[in-house]
Amino acid sequence: MRNGFGISMNKSEETISISNNNGENLLVLLEEEQRKSGYLSQEFITALAQSLDTPVSEIYGVISFYSFLSNKLQGRNIIRICKNLPCFLKNSELIIKCITQELGIKPGQTTPDGRFTLVLTNCIGACDKAPAMMINNDIYGDLTPQKITKILESYK
Amino acid sequence: MPEKHIVLRNCGVINPEDLTSYTARGGFQALKKALSIGPEQIIKEIKESGLRGRGGAGFPCGLKWEFTRNTKEQSKYLICNADEGEVGTFKDHFILENDPFSLIEGIAIASYAIGVKKSYIYLRGEYHNLSGRLQNAINQAKENKFLTHVNIEIREGAGAYVCGEESALMDSIEGKRGEARFKPPFPTDKGLWQKPTVINNVETLMNIPQIILNGAAWFNQIGTERSKGTKVFSVSGDVACPGVYELILGSSLKELLINISQSDNIKVVQIGGATGRLVPGTAIDTPLSFESVLGAGSITVFNETRNIMDIVYHTMEFLAEESCGKCTPCREGTEVMKLIIDKFRCGNGTQHDMQLLTELSSAMSLASLCGLGQAAPNVITDSMQYFRDVYESLIPANLRGVKA
Amino acid sequence: MADITVTINGNQITGHAGITILELAKENSIDIPTLCYCPDLPPMGACRLCVVEVAGSKALVGSCHTPISQGMVIQTHSPKVMATRKIIIELLLASHSGFCTVCDKSNICELRKLAMDMDIGLSRFQSKKRYFPIEDISPYITRDLSKCVLCRRCLQICNEVAKKRVFGIGYRGFNSKVIVDLDQPIDKEVCRDCGLCITSCPTGALSNPAQIGEEKKGTPLVIRG
Ligand SMILES: Cc1cc2nc3c(=O)[nH]c(=O)nc-3n(C[C@H](O)[C@H](O)[C@H](O)COP(=O)(O)O)c2cc1C
Ligand code: SF4
Ligand code: FES
Numbered sequence: 197m198r199n200g201f202g203i204s205m206n207k208s209e210e211t212i213s214i215s216n217n218n219g220e221n222l223l224v225l226l227e228e229e230q231r232k233s234g235y236l237s238q239e240f241i242t243a244l245a246q247s248l249d250t251p252v253s254e255i256y257g258v259i260s261f262y263s264f265l266s267n268k269l270q271g272r273n274i275i276r277i278c279k280n281l282p283c284f285l286k287n288s289e290l291i292i293k294c295i296t297q298e299l300g301i302k303p304g305q306t307t308p309d310g311r312f313t314l315v316l317t318n319c320i321g322a323c324d325k326a327p328a329m330m331i332n333n334d335i336y337g338d339l340t341p342q343k344i345t346k347i348l349e350s351y352k
Numbered sequence: 353m354p355e356k357h358i359v360l361r362n363c364g365v366i367n368p369e370d371l372t373s374y375t376a377r378g379g380f381q382a383l384k385k386a387l388s389i390g391p392e393q394i395i396k397e398i399k400e401s402g403l404r405g406r407g408g409a410g411f412p413c414g415l416k417w418e419f420t421r422n423t424k425e426q427s428k429y430l431i432c433n434a435d436e437g438e439v440g441t442f443k444d445h446f447i448l449e450n451d452p453f454s455l456i457e458g459i460a461i462a463s464y465a466i467g468v469k470k471s472y473i474y475l476r477g478e479y480h481n482l483s484g485r486l487q488n489a490i491n492q493a494k495e496n497k498f499l500t501h502v503n504i505e506i507r508e509g510a511g512a513y514v515c516g517e518e519s520a521l522m523d524s525i526e527g528k529r530g531e532a533r534f535k536p537p538f539p540t541d542k543g544l545w546q547k548p549t550v551i552n553n554v555e556t557l558m559n560i561p562q563i564i565l566n567g568a569a570w571f572n573q574i575g576t577e578r579s580k581g582t583k584v585f586s587v588s589g590d591v592a593c594p595g596v597y598e599l600i601l602g603s604s605l606k607e608l609l610i611n612i613s614q615s616d617n618i619k620v621v622q623i624g625g626a627t628g629r630l631v632p633g634t635a636i637d638t639p640l641s642f643e644s645v646l647g648a649g650s651i652t653v654f655n656e657t658r659n660i661m662d663i664v665y666h667t668m669e670f671l672a673e674e675s676c677g678k679c680t681p682c683r684e685g686t687e688v689m690k691l692i693i694d695k696f697r698c699g700n701g702t703q704h705d706m707q708l709l710t711e712l713s714s715a716m717s718l719a720s721l722c723g724l725g726q727a728a729p730n731v732i733t734d735s736m737q738y739f740r741d742v743y744e745s746l747i748p749a750n751l752r753g754v755k756a
Numbered sequence: 757m758a759d760i761t762v763t764i765n766g767n768q769i770t771g772h773a774g775i776t777i778l779e780l781a782k783e784n785s786i787d788i789p790t791l792c793y794c795p796d797l798p799p800m801g802a803c804r805l806c807v808v809e810v811a812g813s814k815a816l817v818g819s820c821h822t823p824i825s826q827g828m829v830i831q832t833h834s835p836k837v838m839a840t841r842k843i844i845i846e847l848l849l850a851s852h853s854g855f856c857t858v859c860d861k862s863n864i865c866e867l868r869k870l871a872m873d874m875d876i877g878l879s880r881f882q883s884k885k886r887y888f889p890i891e892d893i894s895p896y897i898t899r900d901l902s903k904c905v906l907c908r909r910c911l912q913i914c915n916e917v918a919k920k921r922v923f924g925i926g927y928r929g930f931n932s933k934v935i936v937d938l939d940q941p942i943d944k945e946v947c948r949d950c951g952l953c954i955t956s957c958p959t960g961a962l963s964n965p966a967q968i969g970e971e972k973k974g975t976p977l978v979i980r981g
């Protein structure tokens with residue numbers, strides 16, 4: 197039967213996923229490495245391509261699809277400021293301005309000392325506490341310019 | 353109609369880290385009952401209860417289960433959709449944080465009824481901090497022998513809204529890019545790994561234990577003709593008390609926004625997030641139900657000081673960014689719409705642009721592959737319907753009335 | 757297999773169970789335009805050009821991937837369908853930054869043919885243009901992704917027929933792109949000279965490396981509008 201494309205045919209029960217014979221799953225492996233190393237190095241991608249018998253292009257296709265995965269070296273801490281409407285209504289632009297000034301970088305950039313990477317993101321599910329942001333996995337809500345400095349200080 | 357807690361009955365009452373506090377409130381009694389009455393009877397109860405999916409589409413839950421149960425395939429899957437990417441939605445976060453056990457019980461009952469041995473919880477990457485609590489709930493349930501018939505695994509997303517769409521979600525669990533698939537075949541027929549699959553929202557599954565315990569007749573008398581039970585709403589924006597509220601279906605917007613979350617000077621309300629509908633402040637008596645408007649239950653309020661074009665532009669920007677890019681109408685259309693709205697925002701619209709928006713909206717909703725592209729024009733069509741004067745005021749005076 | 761009878765444009769037509777609306781239409785010389793469809797390969801349903809109206813369905817239905825079922829009532833060229841297809845082509849033209857006059861494949865370009873069939877001159881939409889550098893380091897293939905319409909046929913042919921899996925899809929939304937390795941220019945390491953993808957490409961995005969003095973293929977197409 198017809199079943200989409202770009203799929204590797206393994207003999208395991210879960211036939212058409214991108215996974216190796218140990219049932220390891222491409223996305224799961226990428227997420228683990230991203231958490232561990234902060235980014236996905238070229239060596240890692242090449243090795244993974246071999247062990248999963250999957251072309252590099254397909255793996256990079258997955259990496260570039262998901263906004264949490266990156267093959268570029270990133271800061272030790274990643275700040276994700278929400279830019280969607282509920283936060284926008286609560287003046288998230290002021291927070292963005294405040295953090296860009298504090299760190300001296302624009303969204304998409306990393307501080308020269310590698311301490312922070314700043315990105316703008318879509319709703320993080322804290323709209324009742326808007327404006328909100330995430331640093332690594334922690335969510336901060338009801339942000340004010342006064343709170344920012346203190347929060348940033350706690351990340352080294 | 354008043355607030356009523358069915359889904360949220362344990363939230364804030366039990367200790368979400370401790371199973372005994374859940375069983376003390378009658379936890380896992382429903383599972384026990386379910387195991388004694390058998391799969392057919394469970395599905396019959398769910399069908400009779402009139403429970404419809406809470407993730408946005410509102411598909412009758414019992415039917416979905418029945419389709420999948422009745423397929424000849426041996427391996428089937430159940431997926432709990434905890435991707436919650438819709439702008440302005442945070443109810444599932446609240447539920448998972450406060451009462452993970454009810455969800456586990458719901459999954460256990462559903463798995464037994466459908467005949468599933470493996471279930472997944474697809475948790476969005478942004479909620480990584482909840483996965484520990486959820487895993488703990490699974491472990492405790494397992495230790496207490498509640499999960500002997502099913503294996504529950506948590507899978508995490510990695511920041512892609514479209515992965516909330518069921519076919520994209522399945523591709524994501526398979527480890528691929530989260531791109532939508534064409535339908536048919538439907539997931540109940542060929543879903544995850546091409547096996548029959550049921551996908552249910554967190555809130556849908558939260559209702560299951562209570563329905564099994566109290567019976568279909570009890571659930572059926574709550575709500576309206578075609579919308580049974582309660583709905584959990586996430587209220588945000590220009591309101592005094594933003595937060596999560598559970599109301600009986602069919603309650604009016606007024607009840608929720610004026611009486612409960614205390615907002616005033618409402619210009620417009622966005623119901624159902626970026627793919628949802630706009631309701632002008634004048635239509636405050638609109639009931640919240642599947643017959644009327646509902647979506648995933650996110651309610652964002654905008655007061656009189658807000659600019660309509662900001663609302664439309666931000667929504668389109670979100671959709672353009674989150675489009676998976678597989679199908680032409682959505683990939684190209686969201687970008688074009690964003691650019692046209694930006695023109696209006698700068699006061700450079702034309703009559704011709706309004707015509708183009710109308711035609712484009714219709715093509716996108718007719719031809720897009722998945723719900724994202726099909727619903728993307730909602731914000732444009734609704735804003736053009738209710739705030740046509742705003743659009744017209746953004747056409748330079750010398751071009752007004754000029755036809756294309 | 758049992759036969760199934762459906763109504764297409766008012767006529768009762770019978771076909772084998774399991775075939776798609778598009779296949780049945782083809783058998784009966786009804787012309788439905790397609791872009792991402794590759795005959796005999798699994799459908800992708802990506803371009804949405806092949807949509808048709810099926811009674812009872814609110815949205816239009818992709819004919820290349822929807823199997824026929826008993827009693828289906830199908831309109832392949834209703835006004836609604838035609839208007840939608842036209843918009844899809846206009847959208848593709850809006851972001852297409854190829855210059856037809858200097859394109860080697862302009863006379864055999866499917867996008868231009870489709871536009872001509874639908875009486876489209878210039879697109880009414882304005883969009884961002886896709887601009888990418890031309891990749892001409894491979895002796896076997898020249899890629900100009902500015903002309904790519906993301907039909908994914910090269911990917912499908914390479915995966916399913918050539919079995920080389922050279923291409924992938926990278927990024928998402930408007931930024932989607934057919935990529936090679938870590939989004940690198942295509943070179944001879946990754947690709948043999950089978951040339952299947954070049955013949956499958958509907959536009960000038962994939963072509964044989966230019967030979968000096970070579971003539972343009974095909975009879976000249978007229979650009980309208
Ligand atoms: C673009 C898009 C995003 C969606 N996001 C979610 C989501 O975050 N959570 C969810 O439960 N359903 C989401 N859905 C709906 C699902 O596709 C599906 O209908 C739902 O999970 C089915 O569960 P239910 O029947 O319990 O509602 C989304 C749909 C679309 C089209
Ligand atoms: S509608 Fe948008 S999100 Fe859905 S398949 Fe098409 S491009 Fe992807
Ligand atoms: S909109 Fe910012 S967290 Fe939801």
Ligand code: FES
Nearest residue numbers: 792803804806820
């Ligand atoms: S030909 Fe059917 S969607 Fe492209």
